[in-house]
Amino acid sequence: xxxxxxxxxxxxxxxxxxxxxxxxxxxxxxxxxxxxxxxxxxxxxxxxxxxxxxxxxxxxxxxxxxxxxxxxxxxxxxxxxxxxxxxxxxxxxxxxxxxxxxxxxxxxxxxxxxxxxxxxxx
Numbered sequence: 279x280x281x282x283x284x285x286x287x288x289x290x291x292x293x294x295x296x297x298x299x300x301x302x303x304x305x306x307x308x309x310x311x312x313x314x315x316x317x318x319x320x321x322x323x324x325x326x327x328x329x330x331x332x333x334x335x336x337x338x339x340x341x342x343x344x345x346x347x348x349x350x351x352x353x354x355x356x357x358x359x360x361x362x363x364x365x366x367x368x369x370x371x372x373x374x375x376x377x378x379x380x381x382x383x384x385x386x387x388x389x390x391x392x393x394x395x396x397x398x399x400x
Contacts, residue, residue, distance in 0.1 A: 285345040286357035290364045297368040300375040308374060318370060323362035330354055 301308060308315055331352050333339055346355035 280344075282344055283347060286341075286355065286361075287347060290357060290360055293364055293368045297371040300371045304375045304378040306371065306374045306378070308370060315367070315370060319363055319366045322366065326362055327352070327354070327359065330358060 300306065331354060334341070334353055341355050341358060346357055349356040351359055
């Protein structure tokens, strides 16, 4: 299999490799909130998958078989289905990590942390 077939899968893997460590580094609790995460991702994913299937069948767009693994579900590459889970998950992880950083900075400002430590310079 040529490396080009891995393009879409590699992009998704890159997104996961870049954001999954946020879970551990910032002690996020998304893994314990599976229901909340699923309720955040699945309804939107289902709508966009339906839209994708309809648009692909109508010929509005297509997927280059040379850049996908070749496995198709409902006429869509497997990577396209994974996209609707991976990208929102990466977004949730990033959003939660930014929230942790902002809360830490806010706590430091309230307690009067030293400048350069997330506190306000005095």
